[in-house]
Amino acid sequence: MKVNDIDMDAVILGNGEYPTHSMPETMLIMAPYVVCCDGSADEHIRRGFTPDAIIGDGDSLSPDNKERFRTIFHQIDDQETNDQTKAVHFLLDQGKKTIILVGATGKREDHTLGNISLLIDYMKAGAQVTMLTDHGMFIPASGRNCFKSYPGQQISIFNFNATGLRADGLVYPLSDFSNWWQGTLNEATGTEFTIHAEGDYLVYLNY
C-alpha cells in the first residue's frame, strides 16, 4: 500500500472554504464518521447533513445549531490550540487514527499555513492524516516513503527538518531545502515515486 492510498476512520471538516472539488466532497459524503470544527457545522447542516460530532470553543457555531446539536457538541475552550487540532485529538482518543481533513484551506492564509503545518504534529502524535483541498492533497511523512502518482502529476515537497532528501521518480532532484518554495513545481515521471530522507517533510500532490 502506498502512503496516498486513501483509507479513513473519520473526516474532519475545517473552518476554511466548504469543499467544492469532487475528491474532498466525496470523502465527506462517504465518511463513516464526520467531525465538524465549530462553525463549519453550520454549512454542513445547511446542506442537509448531520455531523457525528462538533468540536470547538463554540464562538463560530450558530446559537441555533449549538442548541439543536448540544448532544454532539463538545466544547473545548483551550486557547493553546486550534479547532482542527482539538478535532484530531478527539478522534485519536477514540482510536480513530486514519483521518482525512477537508475544508481546511481557502480562507485566511495564516490559518491555511497553520493548518497545513500541523499535519506534521498529528503524524508525530500517531495519526495517519491526509488533507484534501480543492486543488490537491497534503501528506506528512518521515523517512522513506512511496507515493502513487500519474506521469506528469505536479508534486511539491516542503521540508520541515529532513536531511538527505532525495527522490526516485520525480523530474527534478531534491535537496535539503531551507525555503518553502524550493521544493515546489516538481513532477512525477510515472505511476509512483519514492522519497528518501531522515526526518519530516510534507508532500503535496496536485490532482
Next chain:
Amino acid sequence: MKVNDIDMDAVILGNGEYPTHSMPETMLIMAPYVVCCDGSADEHIRRGFTPDAIIGDGDSLSPDNKERFRTIFHQIDDQETNDQTKAVHFLLDQGKKTIILVGATGKREDHTLGNISLLIDYMKAGAQVTMLTDHGMFIPASGRNCFKSYPGQQISIFNFNATGLRADGLVYPLSDFSNWWQGTLNEATGTEFTIHAEGDYLVYLNY
C-alpha cells in the same frame, strides 16, 4: 513611518485568484505601474485594464493577448524560478523597489506557500514588498520593526530563521517558533506593535 504604511512603485498581479477584497483591488486600480504574471493578464484585460508589462514563460497567457500585447510581453523561460519572482526582478532592474503583490494566493496551496515564502527572498534582494490577499497582508521583515495595527487586530508571525523573537504590543508572547502554526492567532493590543528579533520572519496582519 511604520513597515505597513503602504507606498508603492508598482503592483504585481499574480496567477492566483483575481482580488475581490477592496484593499488589493484598490491598490491594483491605483497602481502607477502594473506587471501581470503570465495568464493573470487575461482576466485583468477582460476587466478593461491594460497592464504595463506581462512577464512569464507565456504558457498560460491566451494566444490572442500574447499577440495583441506583444510589445509589453516579456517572455522569460527560466525554469529555476516562478513568474512572481521574474516579475519582482523585472521591477528591481528598473529601480522599482516598493512593490505590492496581489492575486498571489487562493488557488493551488503549494503555489500559495511558495509565493508567500519568496517574500523573504525579495526582501533580501533589496525589494520592499507587501502581499495583499483577500484576507490580510504579509510583510517580510528582519531585525526590529514597528507595525501599525488596531486594537484586537489578528496577527500571525511566521519564523524563518530568527532568534530572540519577542514583541511589544501583542497579546501572546513570541518565542523562537519552529513550526508555522505556533506564531498564529496572536492579537494586537493597540495601534502599533514592535517585533524584536535577530534574523528573518514574516508578519501576517488580518484586515
